[in-house]
Amino acid sequence: MDDNNKSAPLRSRPTLRELAYFGVVSLVLLVSLAIAPAKNYFSDWRHYQKSYLKIAAERQSGTLVRSFHGGIHQTWIANLGVVDRCESCHVNMNGALVGATAQPFRKHPPIPHEINQFGCVTCHRGQGPATSVEEAHYTTEAWEQPLLPAKYLESGCGQCHLGPLEGAPKLSEGRSLLSSMGCVHCHNVTQPDGNQLTPGDNPPPLTHIAEKTSREWMYAWIKNPQAYAASATMPNFLLNDQDAADISAFLMAQSTPSAATKVEIKPAAAAAPTGADAATEATTLYGASFCSSCHAVQNEARNLVGGNFGPELTRVGNKVNPDWLRRWLNNPVAYHPDTRMPHYRMDDKQVALLSSFLLAKKDNDLLANVHLAPSTADSVARGKKLVTETGCAACHQINGVNPPQNFAPDLTRVGSRALAQVVFAPGMKHNLPDYIAAKIHDPRSFGPGLKMPKFTLTDSQTGALATALLAQTDRAATYPKELIISGARPSNYHPGGEAGKLMDDLRCLSCHAINGNGGDMAPDLTWEGSAVQGAWLEDFLKNPNTLRPALIRRMPKFNLSPEEIKTLADYISVAYQGSGFDSQTLDTHSLNADSAARGKQLFYSKYGCQSCHIADYKNDKGYVGPALTSVGTRLTPVWTYKWLKDPNALRAGTLMPNFGLKDDEARDLTAFLMTLKAKQGGSK
């Protein structure tokens, strides 16, 4: 065209070969760029939504198909940190498409909350924001909390519900095991409301142990507690012979005489009758004292018979010194001020009978092979070192050894422990629930040098403990406080005065709760004074009987003196009064014969009370609730009236339903019940 063609040798058009290269490279680029939107389009959740719609269409659920909104579905709860997109695939959680049983379209089982009130991962774990099957459910390179196996799911509830929870039996069992197995002696477990779990196992002090047992028994016991008593709570520390011998030497050496040794006790021979009659009498006494309410004994079939509140007595004859046992039966508090055992008022003969009965419970093979070298200063010193290192003083009081502080790892946030901080045993699956369960089941499998002893637990107990521990999450610790439902904390109530001393001596609070303090084995006595009549109470303390035909009687007879009974009955009647049990609530003058007649009608016809209760032994067959044949002498009218109106308000969790009685109906029923007065002791 013009001069610049001449001035520079411009390149000619691209060759065919160059064009081909360019074409191929462009095509490769185009294809590789197309992968991104394609991957986006063929995502897991789109696939599942399509197949959901297909199933719905096959079932002719036209409305479902039409009302379905495609796309990512999410539950977003900002203050709980929940971004869960599980419902993008699990589209049928509300069960709109009936009968879809295969995942991801299964209906969510009914739960006490709205299904997405707290999102999904709060209970199920996994990765909520993820939208692929792999990322949402499993452990991946950047996510180490996979879905929680179904058997631990109740741990989700435990993040907010800190007390026992109906409907979460595993969680509740686990929590109570943490306490009753004494786990929290060594491990700190602080709940999200700031309260620590407290031990509930009452391990005995060892400060006076030498007067209670022999060094040989001690040796055998610490080597393997379960060989002595299958139900023993004490774990097995897997001690070698030398260590066990040294520890027993030290424990004997540190023992000092207790206050009980000052009590003069008659020699057994002087007080105890012998012979076949005596044996029968002793067995009767064991039964009549209701020892088995708390203590168990193995029968021939190796089944434990009796309660688990006190130690098992199958081989108690191997363990205790006869003198110690007599002093103990005479007054346990002198030896162990914090024991849960009540002070029975037994005379010398009864003590002698019962102690010889108990001493006969022994297994001659148990200590047959225990031959210990005499203890030396060296072995005592070594024993003390071992006791300190092993942490015995975390549970037991021992002279010269302080309870260790921060002895074991804090488990407050164990449910969220990062896997990077966990040392797994070889061959274990690398996930937190399996780790916790394995650690509880066999702690020493993680290395022989570890201190945690081996507890005797069933698989179900191990699972329950793991469930309770998995509830201790970071998530729970950061929840808004208004979501947290604390468990009941024991108060520090103790009855005062003369009666208070007596109740302390009888250890009423071991079994009964009063004003928020005490055990749960027997009825709560907080309002007992409002509930029962004084005369009945005196009779009952003289000779306790069970009130329910279907229950085993557990309340022992303490052989109280008439003065003691009077003191107790008066105190209970006066001190344990609820509010609103007065004539304003119920005018007792209105309880006349007419009213009682109407009440009888209501009892037998309208409300059919006889299906659970017995008002008349001849005709009624109700064995669920307590017998009412002498209720007129037992309960006060006003209590009965209020009870009928709202049983749950007086005893939370009672089986008695609230029938929503009208005021006059409740009054008539009360009038009828007050006419039921059997003869003294008639409620056999």
Add this chain to the structure above:
Amino acid sequence: MATTIKSGFERIRNTEVWRTIFRSGSGSSNLHRSQAVQQNIFLHLFSVKVRSRALEFSPTWYLGALTLSTFFILIATGILLMFYYHPSVPQAYADMKDLQFVVASGVFLRNLHRWSAHAMVFLVFAHMFKVFYRGAYRPPRQFNWVIGVFLLLITLLLSYTGYLLPWDQLAFWAVTVGSNIAKAVPLMGKQIRFLMLGGNEVNANALLRFYVLHCVILPLVAILLVGVHFWRIRKDGGLYVPEKKNL
């Protein structure tokens, strides 16, 4: 046909609108052509004339141009990523997850940004090796070499500041280690680290600082220096093309 298009284009080039924008009117004389380049803000960086040998593969391996391309990709994807990202401690990592799980082609976007960043670092090094071993840093191009060294530093800093933004363990520890290295500077190490992190440890302030550096300051400096770099190529007599010995 070709003539029709050509004359049509000529006519457009002669319209008033065109001439107010581009100034150089129609005509394909050398003057016109060089004016077209010189009077355009985008083109004036480039030489008016390029030796055809300089456009071949062997003198440059196109390494500078490839570096520039990755830089453009990084700017484009970076802006898109900024739409989804909050430089805050509770949000940052969750935003990564959202990019992965719910943003359309979010993974592609992130990966494109990441791989382009890696490629850019590699290409910058390769470019500098090429320049060094061909002797292209020698006068009159010595100043452009210095600019290039600064661009290398900017590239590395962009790479490093971007590393913290996903706010995962890798990011956290990489920056912890990096800032501790800075602390090892004699006398004022601690102050340097404090300035870097906006505190004494890698936390919200460090995240914000790194974000601002990564998305605003460093890119602006890079664009400025790239402009100077390109302008200097022209001023230094175009790309360095060694004489062909046997030509």
